[in-house]
Amino acid sequence: MRVERIERSKHKQERVLVYLEGGDLLRITESELLRFGLYVGLDISPETVVQLQKSGARSETRVRAANMISARPLSKKELTRRLVQKGSEADDAGAAAEYLENIGALDDAAYAAMLVRHYSAQGCGPARIRDELYRRGVPRELWDEALETAPDAQETLACVIASKTRGKPLNEKDYKRLSDALLRRGFSWGEVKTALRTAGAALTDADDGL
Missing domain, CATH: 1.10.10.10 (Winged helix-like DNA-binding domain superfamily/Winged helix DNA-binding domain)
Structure with missing residues (x-):
């Protein structure tokens, strides 16, 4: 031809x-x-x-x-x-x-760390982040190392709870709604319970000081 x-x-x-x-x-x-x-x-x-x-x-x-x-x-x-x-x-x-x-243009380990930083900043917990790592095809052997870079769960929970409550005391209905929301974000029940107890004590102390 x-x-x-x-x-x-x-x-x-x-x-x-x-x-x-x-x-x-x-x-x-x-x-x-x-x-x-x-x-x-x-x-x-x-x-x-x-x-x-x-x-x-x-x-x-x-x-x-x-x-x-x-x-x-x-x-x-x-x-x-x-x-x-x-x-x-x-x-x-x-x-x-x-x-x-x-050639270093594609790096699953760096990508995993970026995802952990991103979703942690969005107020997500370990379970939700693992779901995202799985959904995006990151190899499982890279998960643990990437998750080690996430902030402490209680620190993240404290920030989320503070943004939701804005310093207002929680009644039983609020407590249930907020705990369900935090569980959906990927935190364990133990983490959520501890964080809510800490937040509730802080709010009570603040009220007592008024």
């Missing part, structure tokens, strides 16, 4: 379009253009066309992967899953994620 025309895509900066005689079109990247030495008038075999198609798909997947993690942090598993959802072959998606991990 003879190469009739080569031009850059108007829609994707990284893509190069190679038009072959007979109307066939190859979508590749600059990497394939240089590696295969393509130029207008070159005759290429059907086997080379297949190689170009496969190599072009791998290169485009790698570019897409880099664009995804530059837009927002992702775990390796999340990135691979999203690439497949966008139409990449599973092997190409896995290879792209592996490449980015090898």
